[in-house]
Amino acid sequence: MGFEITVIIPTYNVAKYIGEALDSVVNQTFKGNVEILLIDDCSTDETPSILEDYKNDHPDRAITILHQERNARQGTARNRGLGIAQGKYVFFLDGDDTIDPNTFEKMIEKAEGSQCDFVMCDWVYAYEDRKLMYVNYDRFLSNEYLEGEYCERLLEAATYFTVNKLYNREFLLKHGITYGEGYIYEDYEFYVEVAQRAEKIGIVSNPFYHVRVNEDSTTKKDRKTTIHIDSLVKAVEATITKFDPRWEQSYYHLYKYIVKKTMNYIRERAPMGQKRKTIKKVLTILNRKRTDYYVPRDVVPLFYFYFRRKYVQNSRINQLILIDDLHHKGQLTPLFRKAMKAKETMLKNKTISKLNQKRLIAKKNNELQRYEELSIKENVILFLGFDYRYIGNSKYFFDYMMNRTHNTHELYFVTTNKEVPSKYRITPRSLKFYKILNQARIVIGESWIPLDFKKKEGQEWIQLWHGTPFKKLFFDSHEPFITTFNKNHKRDKQRDISRWDYLLADSTKAKEKFTTAFAYPEDRILNIGYPRVQWLKDNRYNQELVKELKQSMDIPEHKKVILYVPTWRDYNYKKSVLDLDYTLDISRMQQLLGEDYVFINKDHSMGRNQLKSPNVITPPNTLEVQNLILLADVIISDYSSIVFDGLAIDKPFYLFINDFDKYEKARGVYGDMARDLGDFFITTEEKLAEKIVKEDVRLDHLMRLKRDYATGDDLNSNELLLEKLTRTNLVNF
Structure with a gap:
């Protein structure tokens, strides 16, 4: 039997974790043949017997257990496994780490599809309480692939991991790439060699590899001996001996890594x-x-002194120690900035202004500290809205709860929108807001929640989110345009995700995507539908409301309404001149369709569709989009989740997409969803007009889509969400 993948797992005293590590391999969605090689490095705990028991309990799995004759460290164990591996691809896993169920499927898909020497996925720290912490900000992760000399961009990484990669075994054998043996930092030379030998590296943006935060790790012991520093010197010597880069920046990035690690270790x-x-x-x-x-000009203060001032090149050890000490204490950057700016004088009025400002800040901080000491009130629920806006799921669930009889809880909504009654309304970031934030038992958001909002022990934070993603979301996308301008984008957003206790989904497909996009536990995703969609279901036959809406927008009753809602393009991020070629030419559509149709244009890009015509209406931002969905006869979008809202009440829709390849490079869409929705793709105004006139939307196709992309008509999302909150004792009603 041929193996597609060989998983090599060295083990040493990992009895507490090895079962979970093996489960993560066995429970992969990948259906191919996987070989598991377990090399025990003379463990002194129960690890060997656990390995034997696991093998016996899984007779259908190709598990081989090898025992080292003496403790020779991970490099030797991994090399032994590599020497007998039979798989086309090799994956190294540490015995206390785990991998996401989708890891092999996604990585081998990229490896096979593009002939990569190896494929890497992103990684995340995993804590004992199952919380994940994403700390990575390596800019090269925004690429789909690295090729040629740019494979050495791996040397830019803040951490040199060899375990989060699926290697073509022939690539390793061809170049004789192995781990160092007999010392701790054995992966340095391996990491550098694969980077400088590779011709093509595939990158999977998801943090599928979970690095356990394990205080018992072998690389954190024996601090009273020279074992660590001796190993470090051996690893550096072996690495530099083999170092033969192609890229001019490789020396700087490798030396930067080694020097920084050296200063940390000593x-x-x-x-x-x-x-x-x-x-x-x-x-x-x-x-x-x-x-x-080569040393880049624009570097952080630490590396400015290390390399631009040549403390490293000139072996100025005392200066290196001083600079490292200042950096470690958080003093280097402030001192550096002061020196560069060299402000010698300050105007008197500016001084007074700054002093007053400091007094005000100090006063507010004292108030906030006092609020943090307040006890949680079991019946308080705080809605943060959609970025403080009274719209979407937040609005409809708040309305549902506000209008319930026999309420015994306190509701608050953070917004300046006066549609929210004053007794519920709280001004964002006011002192009252911080007071309620610290008293609330439940906090409900619908978008990213600011990181300076502190979560208290005993609170539950519910994330309603704002739509089923068709375009790739967060970790599922490389997001090259966003991460180029903000290297901390994903790290900061994952810190927010780690605070969510539950996440709301509107369909089985949405739940599936949220699991990987947010690296979020499946069992904490509530697939019970959106309150905003529930409102559509409740009003789908409300012709009186539709009539009122048409009258308010001066739309003749006999005319058919086309709602056009394009979505934002990542490739326009931070651009002063927007690329609007993707937008529908509504003027051309009017010519093709005639006077029987009215367009509601929700394109606010200020592009070519800002038309003055009685048949083209630009609705005010204050009008809820759910109202527009309700009165529309046809919805035209592209990558927006709005079509799934409409699908719940059987609204015909088309996807006008003329930039698919360009968008795929900028963000991308989910391939399986693109296949499901492929029949709705239209690329020209002429074809779109023809479809609309013929009403060419197959009802049976819509019904098939509803099974995966909508919740059942018999479910009430508001009731289910309230029931879930009550059942899990999140609040006492």
């Missing part, structure tokens, strides 16, 4: 008297290789 793990000796040894190895390498 601070945390070196015995007394070994600090300067170790730095000197490492710098000697680096500078013997080369000192005249």
